[in-house]
Amino acid sequence: MMLEIIKKLIGDKKEYKEQMARVEALPEDYRFVFEKIQGYMWNFAGGDGSDMLKTQYELIELFEASAAEGKHVLDVTGEDVVGFCDELMRGTKMWTDTYRKKLNRDMMNKFGRGNGSE
Numbered sequence: 001m002m003l004e005i006i007k008k009l010i011g012d013k014k015e016y017k018e019q020m021a022r023v024e025a026l027p028e029d030y031r032f033v034f035e036k037i038q039g040y041m042w043n044f045a046g047g048d049g050s051d052m053l054k055t056q057y058e059l060i061e062l063f064e065a066s067a068a069e070g071k072h073v074l075d076v077t078g079e080d081v082v083g084f085c086d087e088l089m090r091g092t093k094m095w096t097d098t099y100r101k102k103l104n105r106d107m108m109n110k111f112g113r114g115n116g117s118e
Contacts, residue, residue, distance in 0.1 A: 012053060019053075022060050029073045030063045033081070040085050044094040051093040059088060 023034050038056060045052040066076045077084040107113075 008048075012048075012050065015053060015057075019057060019060055022064065026063055027067050027073075030067050033073045033077060034059065034063060037077075037081065037085055037088075040082070041089060044089065044092075044096060046093040046095040046097060052089075055089055055092045 023031060026034065037059065041052055041055065042049075062076065063073070066073070074081075
């Protein structure tokens with residue numbers, strides 16, 4: 001059990017370093033926006049962070065393709081970068097999920113609606 005956890009951590013660290021090397025190869029504007037988005041996204045990371053690592057990988061792929069096409073970074077994200085981030089993270093495990101579910105469950109339990117599972 002512990003060996004699998006250690007292997008996963010080492011694998012995740014290697015993957016993260018590979019991703020960051022790819023980010024370094026991006027144009028300066030893309031690197032700047034990536035770093036800001038990354039800081040925002042990781043504030044919400046839940047679980048072991050592997051979901052966020054996957055989301056970050058998808059962002060790198062998008063930025064690499066867009067930079068290769070010569071697009072300006074804000075033409076990719078739009079001017080509402082927070083909205084872009086929130087959409088990008090949709091379906092990603094976040095620490096706030098637990099609190100959202102608890103709030104809904106508490107309301108349903110209090111007012112006797114639903115089965116209280118959500």
